[in-house]
Amino acid sequence: MKALIIDDERMARQELRRLLAAYAGIEIAGEARTGEEALDLISRLEPDVLFLDIRMPGMNGFDLLQRLDDVPQVIFTTAYDEYALKAFEVSALDYLVKPVAPARLAAAVAKLSPCTVRSRLERVFVKDGERCWLVPVTDILLLESEGNYTRLHFANQRPLIPRSLAALHERLDPAVFFRAGRRHIVNLKWVDRVESGIAGNLLITLRGGTTVEMSRRQSARFREALSL
Numbered sequence: 008m009k010a011l012i013i014d015d016e017r018m019a020r021q022e023l024r025r026l027l028a029a030y031a032g033i034e035i036a037g038e039a040r041t042g043e044e045a046l047d048l049i050s051r052l053e054p055d056v057l058f059l060d061i062r063m064p065g066m067n068g069f070d071l072l073q074r075l076d077d078v079p080q081v082i083f084t085t086a087y088d089e090y091a092l093k094a095f096e097v098s099a100l101d102y103l104v105k106p107v108a109p110a111r112l113a114a115a116v117a118k119l120s121p122c123t124v125r126s127r128l129e130r131v132f133v134k135d136g137e138r139c140w141l142v143p144v145t146d147i148l149l150l151e152s153e154g155n156y157t158r159l160h161f162a163n164q165r166p167l168i169p170r171s172l173a174a175l176h177e178r179l180d181p182a183v184f185f186r187a188g189r190r191h192i193v194n195l196k197w198v199d200r201v202e203s204g205i206a207g208n209l210l211i212t213l214r215g216g217t218t219v220e221m222s223r224r225q226s227a228r229f230r231e232a233l234s235l
Contacts, residue, residue: 008119009036009052013045013071014060014084019105023058023084026112033116042066046074056080056100056119062087069139072132076170077178078141082115099141128178133159135166145183148197148213150175152190160217185229187211188222201229 010033014020020038027033036052039045042065049057057079061068068085072078081099088104101115131147133140142161149160152172158165176184176192187193193211202210209226211219221229 008032008056008121009034009054010056010058011035011037011039011045011048011052011054011079012058013039013042013063013068014058015040015063016060019060019084023107026107026109027058029109030116042068042071042074045071049075049079054079056082058082058084061085069134072139072141073134075132076174077128078130078132080119081141127180128175131159131168133164133166133168135164138166140164140166144179145194145196148194148215149217149219150184150192160213163215185225185232187219187225187229191219193219 010027012020012023012035014023017040020040024035024038027035033056036054037048039048041063045057045059048054059068059071059081061083062085066074068083072081083099083102084105084107085102086105100118101111103111103115128144131142131144133142140161142159147159147161150172151158151160153167155169155171156167157170157172157175158167172190172192176186179192183195184192185195193213197213197215198211199214200212202212204210204220206223207226208223209221209229211221213219
């Protein structure tokens, strides 16, 4: 499992590297002092987990996550405990206060999932005002295009993210997500029922009551795929 340490303090990076040396399954692929350095390393190294400080020069840890197309597993490491609630709101695996206690690090490492090939989009970081989420894509029932932005529907939330529907579509698992038309992608696992529309197309109703009208072309592909 490849890990990236992101912290502006050299001594903190060295101490965390020393502590992680006890874990044979974790390879320290690199270190970054700033969010900008981290963005470059993440794109090149594709780490499975980030050990991420929050207060750093320039962009902070939350700002960094917002810039990522696909977010690895995250363990926050910081000298401040005031961000703990926000960290868990974005589904961080753990929140370690520096100096990091070996026992707390062991508990955090135990939560890591085995590394997988990350060709598909797995998680999306969403920031809407002061609220943040790290959303597993399987929890997203609908993606809706609004120009160069996309509105995500999950857990009664409807935030916008600064990414186009086309860009997201390329990274989604086609066995789970279906392009219903120009503006919508639906998560097939959240489909409640499918009905015929008056124009010969299909209407998809998702769990929770949201209805999406499928284009005629995509309706034909949907029928073919599901043998309807």
